[in-house]
Every structure is written in structure tokens, then in C-alpha cells.
Amino acid sequence: MKQRIWHPCTQMKDHEDFPLVMADRAEGIYIYDEEGKAYMDIISSWWCNLLGHGHPRIKEAVKQQLDRMEHVMFAGFTHRPAEELCGRLVKLLPRGLEKFFFVDNGSTAVEVAMKMSFQYHHQSGAPEKKKFMTLANGYHGETLGVLSMGGMDFYAQMYRPLLLDAIHVDGPDCYRCPYGLQRDTCQGQCIEAAEKAFQEHGHETTAFLFEPMFQGAAGMRIYSPAYIRKLRALCDAYNVNLIADEIAAGYGRTGKLFACEHAGVTPDFLCLSKGLTGGFAPMAITVTTDRIYDAFYADFNEKKAFVHSTTYSGYPVACAAALAVLDILKEDRILERMEKEYLNKCLRQALADHKNVGEIRGIGLINAMELVEDRDAKKAFAPEKRTGYQIYKEAMKRGLLLRPMGDVPYFNPPLNITRAEIDQAVELCQDSLRAVLAD
Numbered sequence: 001m002k003q004r005i006w007h008p009c010t011q012m013k014d015h016e017d018f019p020l021v022m023a024d025r026a027e028g029i030y031i032y033d034e035e036g037k038a039y040m041d042i043i044s045s046w047w048c049n050l051l052g053h054g055h056p057r058i059k060e061a062v063k064q065q066l067d068r069m070e071h072v073m074f075a076g077f078t079h080r081p082a083e084e085l086c087g088r089l090v091k092l093l094p095r096g097l098e099k100f101f102f103v104d105n106g107s108t109a110v111e112v113a114m115k116m117s118f119q120y121h122h123q124s125g126a127p128e129k130k131k132f133m134t135l136a137n138g139y140h141g142e143t144l145g146v147l148s149m150g151g152m153d154f155y156a157q158m159y160r161p162l163l164l165d166a167i168h169v170d171g172p173d174c175y176r177c178p179y180g181l182q183r184d185t186c187q188g189q190c191i192e193a194a195e196k197a198f199q200e201h202g203h204e205t206t207a208f209l210f211e212p213m214f215q216g217a218a219g220m221r222i223y224s225p226a227y228i229r230k231l232r233a234l235c236d237a238y239n240v241n242l243i244a245d246e247i248a249a250g251y252g253r254t255g256k257l258f259a260c261e262h263a264g265v266t267p268d269f270l271c272l273s274k275g276l277t278g279g280f281a282p283m284a285i286t287v288t289t290d291r292i293y294d295a296f297y298a299d300f301n302e303k304k305a306f307v308h309s310t311t312y313s314g315y316p317v318a319c320a321a322a323l324a325v326l327d328i329l330k331e332d333r334i335l336e337r338m339e340k341e342y343l344n345k346c347l348r349q350a351l352a353d354h355k356n357v358g359e360i361r362g363i364g365l366i367n368a369m370e371l372v373e374d375r376d377a378k379k380a381f382a383p384e385k386r387t388g389y390q391i392y393k394e395a396m397k398r399g400l401l402l403r404p405m406g407d408v409p410y411f412n413p414p415l416n417i418t419r420a421e422i423d424q425a426v427e428l429c430q431d432s433l434r435a436v437l438a439d
């Protein structure tokens, strides 16, 4: 078939010998192709299908909303699904997060937080605060603003000449901790690099942007909540806003509804997307505090409004899906019942002793396997070998969607995955890994 579609994050030439799957339908943890072959979606289709595909209650909520009103511009109008969603989220979010700005994708939600933070300082007597700080291995999306913040060369290298001049701080690297500490017991000693950066640049910095509890695209790099508490204290000391990007980490992914809860910290901005609508419609929200909001609230001619618009802001169908997600999380007690210990135990039993599995790390239902050439030296494989990618191909043959980040295959399944599904997925994962890396 002649390729017309240019797929995201893909070297299209790879598909010369590894054809794209023609996805036809999806239900629960399975995606089916046109021939009826099933693929277990243990990464929740880029982490957003929070409760599996086609959840009947979300589907029903979406249908009902479509019958009533598909879309309405969100300036001059508001609507019940959005109002109700904010009313419910405000009771669940870390205390103090009270104002909601709606957009349609995660990257934009982070850019909105950055723009708001900059404008807040400008309108609050600190116009010298123009810079952003962030963690060296972060990922916050790929539009030019957030690409400047992300530290990973894979995404950003080509575009460096176009990017904002952000201050990248070395952050936690618990697998190869330079202090020789363990993530479960350390006190976030690696905050030292951030302390230095604040001493040097705190006065000119508007916000510190980070992914709480784990750096997703960097390979599910999980770290201590103590680090977050120290970051909050630094931001307070230097009048710097803290932006928590919970696009990947929010909505129960870490075992708590919001990742900042692990640290007991309220950021000044919290960005949500992905799990928010359970994968039924694109939507993201930048949530912030009354203090930030109040700095924009003035007579029109003072020119203090936040002038950022996006056509699908507050998309009612997405709000209806988001309300259904909250209902299911509560009524089915999803967070209490998720099989996080079971999944972690099964993966450890299956793979912890493998000579190329350097570490299996888990938080909530997220479990990542860092593959290395030499376990003792923690020596990575040469990237040209594309070890993770070979395993992905083997897994696809077997009907498992195990798309890795580099050489880190991972599970980030729907929160309602069952034990039987876990057993099946772990077995397929083990077979795929062994097919590439004989034990």
C-alpha cells in the first residue's frame, strides 16, 4: 500500500519490513486488527486509555453528550459538563488548586502554564523573571515551547537553534545514583544541582517545570518524593512558580490520584491530560491557584487578561468523558483495587534474574525494565543495536504492544487490568525478551 500518512514519532522506512497494523476495533485491554488478531495494549495507547478501550459507561456518557451538544465556543459561553468537572476536581486535587484553563493536548497545557507564570510575574512586580528551569531528562511535549524545556536530545537536538534558552538542571538518576543511595530511603540529596542553579538564576527565573515522581519518556525514571519537597522549598525561597506536569503521572498512574500527593506538595500549576478522558477525547487542563488568577483579574484596559485561545477549549464531549472517568474511579474503587503488587511481583519472578535486566522499577501499575549489556557495570547497549525496538517487534508478533522508550520496555496498563491479563502479558513479555536476548 502506498503510504500517505506520516505517522508520529516514526521513521517511516522502518515499516518497509514491519508493516503498520491496521487497527480495526478495540475493547478492554485488546486492540484487534482487520484480520481479527488481538494485541494486548499494556501501554494504554500512549498512556491515555486509563480504564481500557471502549469502556461502556464512558461510551454512554459520550453518546449522551453528543445528542445534547457536541461543541460550543468557550468564550462568552460555559456549560454544565465543564463546570461540574471543575467542581469535582477541585475537591480531589492538592489543596489550593482552584482555577482551570482548558486546552486540547498536553503540550499546550504546559505551554499555557509557562505563559501564565511569565505573565503573572510580569504583572506582579517581577518583570525580570523571564527564564525557566527544568530537569535535564524531562519530557513535556514537542511544540517548540515545551521542546525547549525537555532535556532529551532524541526529540530536541535537531531544533536547538530554534528553542528558548532554558536552564536544565541535572535531576535524579536513581538507577545510577552518583551518591550511591536508594530511591526508597534517600532524602533527595541530588537536589544539590538545583540548589546551585537557584543560587545562580533564581532571581531571573519565573518557574521550575518538572514531572513529579517519575520522568516518563526518559524511561520511567522513578525518584523520591523528598526531592519534590525540596524543590517546593527552593521555589518558595526564590519566588519561583512550581509547574507539575502530571500529564503522564496523574490519574492514578502512580497509585495515588495525583503524583504530587506522594510528597504532600501543592504546585502553583498542575497540568493534566491523557487519563483525564480515559482516551475518549483529546483534552488537557492547566490548573492553578487563586493567587495566580488574581494577578490577571482587572479592568479590560489594564491589559492583564490571559489572551490564549484554542478552538476546542472546554470541548463538551471530552468533559462528559472526564466526568464518567471520575465516576468509575470512585464507584469501582479502582485505585484501591488495582493490581500493582501483583504485576510487580510477576515481572520480578519472570525477569529479574535475566542477565540483561538491570533493574525492574515500579510505581503504581507502571513497571519498567531497564535493559543493559552488562548488569554489574550498568552498561547500556549501544543505541544502534536498537535492542528495545527488536523486543517490540517480537512482542507484536506475539500479540503484545510493548513499545519501549529506548531500551526500557515498560507496562503502563489500564488501571483495571485483571490478574489473568497480567499473567498473559508477563508471559508474552518474557518470551519476547528471551527471543532477542537469550538467557
Ligand SMILES: Cc1ncc(COP(=O)(O)O)c(C=O)c1O
Pocket (backbone or CB within 6 Å): 105, 106, 107, 108, 110, 139, 140, 141, 142, 211, 216, 217, 245, 246, 247, 248, 249, 273
Ligand atoms: C509528561 C508529559 N508531558 C507532556 C506530554 C505531551 O502531551 P501531548 O502529547 O498530549 O501533547 C506528554 C506526552 O506523552 C507527557 O508524557
